[in-house]
Amino acid sequence: MSKKPSKSQLIATKTIYATLQLLKDNDGEMRGKEVVDHLRENLEFNDYEKHIYEKTGYVRWESVLHFYTIDAMKAGFLRKNKGTWIITSEGEKVIEENSPEEIYNLISKGYKKWEAANKKEKKELQELDEDEELEVNFTQQQKSIIDQVEADASSGIRDYIINKNPYEFQDLVGALLEAMGYHVSSIAERGPDGGIDIIAYTDPLGTKQPRIIVQVKHKPESAISSDEIQKLSGTLKRNSDVGIFVTSGRFSKPSRRESLMSREHIELIDFDRFVELWQEYYPKMDDDKKSLLPLHPVYFLGTN
Template sequence: MALWLVRAGKYGEHEPRFFQDNRVYLTWEEFTGTDLSVAKDYEGIKSLMQQQYPGEPARRIGNWSGQVWAFVLATQLGDWVVVPRKSNGSIAVGEVKSGYTFDPGNAPMYRHYRTVQWLNTDVPRSSFDQDLLYSLGAIMTVCEIKRNDAEKRIRAMSKNGWHSVPVAPVSVGKVAKDVNQPDDEAEVDLEQLARDAIARVIIQKFKGHGMARLVEAVLKAQGFTTYLSPEGPDKGIDILAAGGAFGFDSPRICVQVKSGDTPADRPEFTQLIGAMQSVSANQGLFVSWSGFKPTVLKEVPTQFFKVRVWNQEDLIEKLLENYEKLDQDIQAELPLKRIWTISLPES
């Protein structure tokens, strides 16, 4: 069995179809009208790629051909797929249940697919060891993840409540190069890896009430006057924030913060709405480190003018935007340094 990385678009724009349809799609725009099953091996895929991109360098053709070959021919029934989610910063894991299918009746970007049984669509990135996150950071649309017993360890995670399971490293000899350019040679998303490292420190140092303290620090850096509820039962009110030196100006915001390792559900969202009314807040902010279940996300449009939701990615984004303005004690607990690096295109 193998483990495959499949991406749902550069910005996660195809995620809804992946999970609604119980499929992974090869969203390769230039091949929307071609049934790729006409290719019987890697060389056949490469020939189609050369016809489609006659002016591209050989190395790039080889890279792209390897990705399409992996999806169409190399993936087998029973293999597992991982899909890093852009929408909520988690990782979805599923089992392949069908061979490659081409359906010309589907919308152009959804004609190439494999059926998948999703085992968990919201595994927190913090549940994965750093070396696995490094492999999952490969900047490719499709590739096999083989390094460090990745498949064995993720299967073990599924039996351990999706928490990391130590697995002794296996000593192996030199492996012949795969035409699919395996994950140990793929470029990686350094920005995402840096954010994973930041996330790991945050969850270690700011778990529980500490997460509310971190959110309060961000709001203060944005210019709000705040009140932080003491540790303990808070009835859905972790932070109150408002504009003005004394906090008497608008907007008046009621904030609920969840740092647990499961996505927030609708009852918690409803609790925030009730808390907003009890303190006469005209707006709310719901921060959930592990993201939100679909029951919450369905409510977002109807509450658009009243409530905002932040997942892990959103909180880290706001933290980085306002880092220089954070309280010095927070900066000491979470020391960060800005660096510059080359921006690589997604393959």
């Protein structure tokens, strides 16, 4: 006789399935916060599932979801990159061929297989108190909490950038390029810019190649199209010109293909990569530049 699933397992079953299906229906990836917001609005949760943990302040079903996304990642169905959740090809296949319960079982088996291969402590899924169940594996619990904190931090940074106007976001890009060691010769003023927002060089006088042509789009809720990449390519007049496209949103798959196939080198920087670069070069900025997007580092206990 099979063991009756625990309440946490039931939560994981419906939220993980809904997550994979949502990602599959949205070009394969979404920000973690957007996933959680969508599930909150479209799934039904009872009072037990909506309970808020006193220790962390997090909602039970959200904590369960974050906890089991780690299993889904180890099973090979999900990836995470700087706050973005990405369904893998294996994840797309499993969502087409299996029920929510079968997917939960496959994820559990996949995690155990990874766990055995990496000689980690076994995660005991025996009959436990519901609040204890998610604390069985300390390492995974830590990762789950950090995952939620990072999602909150990413959301705060994203909201701050979204509230910038297009010219303020353009200034952020200019400040980042300078911190990276480039010399910004011009930043477009208000009005038509002919597809060129920033021109930068690798030396102060602009005598060395390449000339860097930067297109900046403040479109946080949109995906950049392949046509927009082609337009940037058309502005690269010199053979040595390099293009950089920076967006506060994301790039569609066709736009990424277009940049790879372009005769000219076109570098793509989406929101996540922009924040990653800002964090990396933040220590090299002066206080005026830092104030454009101020950050505060926080350190957590790591894992071996």
